[in-house]
Amino acid sequence: MAERMKFAFYPGCTVESEQYAYEMSAREVFQKMGIQLVDVADFSCCGYPLKSFSLPAWSYLSARNLALAEKIGLDILPLCNGCNLSFREVGSYLEANPDLKKKVKALLSSEDLPFHGNVRSWHILEVLHNVVGLEKIRSVVKRSIRGLKLATHYGCHALRPGDMEILDDPEDPHYLEALIAPLGAKVEEYPERLDCCGQGLAITTGKTALTISGAKLRAVQDRGFDAIITVCPFCMKMLDSKQNAIRVATQQKDLNLPVLYYTQLLGLAMGISAEKLGLNLNLSPIGEVLKKLEGK
Amino acid sequence: MLLARLVSDLMFNMKVESNMSELGTRLQHITGSERNQYCHQCGKCTSGCPAADFFDFSPRKIVAMVQLGILEELLISEVIWHCAQCLLCKERCPRDAAPSDVIQALQNLAYSSSQFVPGGYPALLSSVIETGVVQTPKRVRVWKELPTKDAPRRGFEFRERLSLGLPKLKKPQNIQKLAKAIQEVLKWQKE
Numbered sequence: 397m398a399e400r401m402k403f404a405f406y407p408g409c410t411v412e413s414e415q416y417a418y419e420m421s422a423r424e425v426f427q428k429m430g431i432q433l434v435d436v437a438d439f440s441c442c443g444y445p446l447k448s449f450s451l452p453a454w455s456y457l458s459a460r461n462l463a464l465a466e467k468i469g470l471d472i473l474p475l476c477n478g479c480n481l482s483f484r485e486v487g488s489y490l491e492a493n494p495d496l497k498k499k500v501k502a503l504l505s506s507e508d509l510p511f512h513g514n515v516r517s518w519h520i521l522e523v524l525h526n527v528v529g530l531e532k533i534r535s536v537v538k539r540s541i542r543g544l545k546l547a548t549h550y551g552c553h554a555l556r557p558g559d560m561e562i563l564d565d566p567e568d569p570h571y572l573e574a575l576i577a578p579l580g581a582k583v584e585e586y587p588e589r590l591d592c593c594g595q596g597l598a599i600t601t602g603k604t605a606l607t608i609s610g611a612k613l614r615a616v617q618d619r620g621f622d623a624i625i626t627v628c629p630f631c632m633k634m635l636d637s638k639q640n641a642i643r644v645a646t647q648q649k650d651l652n653l654p655v656l657y658y659t660q661l662l663g664l665a666m667g668i669s670a671e672k673l674g675l676n677l678n679l680s681p682i683g684e685v686l687k688k689l690e691g692k
Numbered sequence: 693m694l695l696a697r698l699v700s701d702l703m704f705n706m707k708v709e710s711n712m713s714e715l716g717t718r719l720q721h722i723t724g725s726e727r728n729q730y731c732h733q734c735g736k737c738t739s740g741c742p743a744a745d746f747f748d749f750s751p752r753k754i755v756a757m758v759q760l761g762i763l764e765e766l767l768i769s770e771v772i773w774h775c776a777q778c779l780l781c782k783e784r785c786p787r788d789a790a791p792s793d794v795i796q797a798l799q800n801l802a803y804s805s806s807q808f809v810p811g812g813y814p815a816l817l818s819s820v821i822e823t824g825v826v827q828t829p830k831r832v833r834v835w836k837e838l839p840t841k842d843a844p845r846r847g848f849e850f851r852e853r854l855s856l857g858l859p860k861l862k863k864p865q866n867i868q869k870l871a872k873a874i875q876e877v878l879k880w881q882k883e
Contacts, residue, residue: 413827416856423858437862440824440870445816448777448796449803451722456877457820492724499880503873556779566783592742596776600811604746608776674856676835683839 401527403518404465405433408476408629409441415629415637417674418475421659422520424668428536429528433473438464442479443486451489456500458486462517463509472517477553477628483517484560519554519562520627520659521571533578538667540580543688546661547621548572548583549612549635551628552592572658576625579665583625588615593631603645609634610646613653623654623685625661632657636680654682664689715763715801722797723790731755731789737781749774751781751791758794767802773810775799804881821871824864829853 407419426433443457462483465472474480490497504511524533550569558566567590576583594608613635616624626632634642636655643651656678663673675682720726737751738744744751749771757766766772772795781791803809809817816826831850854860864870 409826412853412858412861413825413829414832416832416853416858419853419858420856435859435862438864439862440864441820441826445826446813446820448773448799449809449813449817450878450881451796451800452877452880453817453820453874456873460873489724493721496880500877503876507869507873552778552780556783558783592776592778592780594742594776596778597743597774599813599816600773604743605776607746608742670838672857676838677832677856679833681839686839 401430402432402434402470403473403523404436404439404468404470404515406436406439406442406461406472406474406479406517408474408479409445410629410633411475415632417660417677418629418632418657420672420674420677421657421663421668422475424672425659425663425666428666428668429532431523431528434468434470436464436468442474442476442482444478444482447482452496452500454482455486455489455493455496456503458482459490459500459511459513460504460507460509462486462513462515463504463511465515466512467509469515471515473520473523474517475520475629477519477551478630480517480519480562481553481560484562485557487513521550521554521563521575524575524658524662525571530574530578533575533662537579537665539665539689541661541665541689542580544581544622544685545620546576546581546583547586547616547619547624548576548589549593549624549626549628549631550590551626551631552596554627555590572625572627575658576661579661581661584621586616586619586621588612591615593628593634595630595634598634605634606638606642606645609638610642610648610651613639613642613651614648617651617653621653622688623656623682625656625658627658636678639680652681652684654678654685655680656682656685713761713763715767716758716761719758719763719794719797719801722800723793725790725793727787728755728758728789728791728794730787731759731785731791732787734786736784736786737791740780740784742778742780743774743776747771747774751775751795754798755789755791755794758798763798763801766798767805770810772798772802800881821874822867824867824870829861 411418439461443454447454555566563569563571573583591612594605598605660673735752743749775795779792819826831852833848834851835848
């Protein structure tokens with residue numbers, strides 16, 4: 397267990413180039429939990445964005461980052477669902493494609509990056525739920541977050557494919573709910589809980605992506621939730637950063653739903669300042685959430 | 693009963709034929725499995741598909757076309773780019789046929805045969821080749837004041853990662869080496 401308390405930290409392109417609040421809040425809470433995050437020189441894109449047109453380019457880039465982590469003997473902790481899936485899947489993909497595996501390994505060796513596949517990638521919810529543990533989470537809560545009814549949004553690639561065994565159950569997951577409960581907030585399941593945010597379509601057809609996100613926000617808001625809690629930077633980008641664009645594109649002027657990262661919610665409960673958690677970077681109306689907390 | 697048998701024989705023969713086509717072989721090579729042949733057209737994939745609500749898009753039909761060896765038509769159709777890769781079809785498929793993998797393999801084949809990819813993909817590839825990442829740090833909108841109980845948010849400013857207290861990124865030092873490697877890998881795909 398001891399060596400698991402230190403990870404090669406992989407925020408991922410989207411987090412480190414624009415979803416800064418996730419990186420800020422994750423660094424804050426993990427440090428206070430006693431988890432050491434090691435920044436690794438030379439990490440590159442995980443390859444996922446190239447997967448649609450080049451599985452070889454994806455597998456090379458994914459294996460390359462794993463090889464860098466292997467070099468320092470640490471498992472990887474990505475913040476992004478897509479990056480984690482990339483690292484989780486590449487081993488079995490290369491197993492099924494032995495010719496490609498041979499070529500990728502040879503290319504990496506020529507770059508002094510031998511790849512054996514002996515480190516793994518952890519989803520942030522796995523680390524919080526299985527490594528840190530609910531007892532520890534309960535013990536660091538200084539300010540109970542009561543009076544909020546929260547909806548969870550995992551993001552597709554935190555759950556699927558199920559044979560990667562990323563979380564507990566791809567069709568009925570509970571890690572995020574279990575991690576919110578000790579903070580004092582009420583968390584309820586809802587029929588649209590596992591629905592996709594649509595981001596996967598943003599690159600080819602932006603309007604459809606906004607429409608799919610709009611349907612998710614509509615459902616959550618109409619069910620009377622105070623906020624959505626997520627762990628995926630791409631879902632956050634759709635549901636929070638693009639909420640105004642969704643409001644316009646889908647002609648739903650009354651959409652007004654706070655969206656937070658789980659690390660931000662946890663940080664608030666731990667008594668970390670809102671500034672340090674990057675809450676002034678959220679573009680959805682999180683004032684409503686902060687208002688309720690202040691109002692206690 | 694007889695008709696069902698006839699259809700099944702016909703499907704089987706066509707499958708064998710599609711297996712022999714070069715594109716079919718390459719597709720199977722990319723997915724690394726023959727699982728798409730297991731599909732029995734139950735339609736669970738399309739019933740849960742988020743893209744099917746918005747486009748004339750059906751993972752079930754795409755898999756059927758692949759089984760029948762109708763590949764050229766799919767490769768030049770924009771329909772294969774309507775998949776969000778949410779992987780719900782792969783998860784729910786009772787035959788383990790993984791429609792999302794089949795669609796991704798078709799996209800890969802389309803790229804290696806025509807070098808065409810739609811939307812923002814070419815820019816992503818250029819960025820990874822030039823910088824090692826899909827996007828370098830941007831200045832983002834940050835509210836000047838946190839919203840409080842009574843005061844609504846007033847105004848915003850643009851900030852970048854260093855000014856938010858985040859460490860400087862350590863990105864690939866030898867970017868030329870990485871670029872060369874990616875170009876090499878892209879060549880394998882055409883072989």
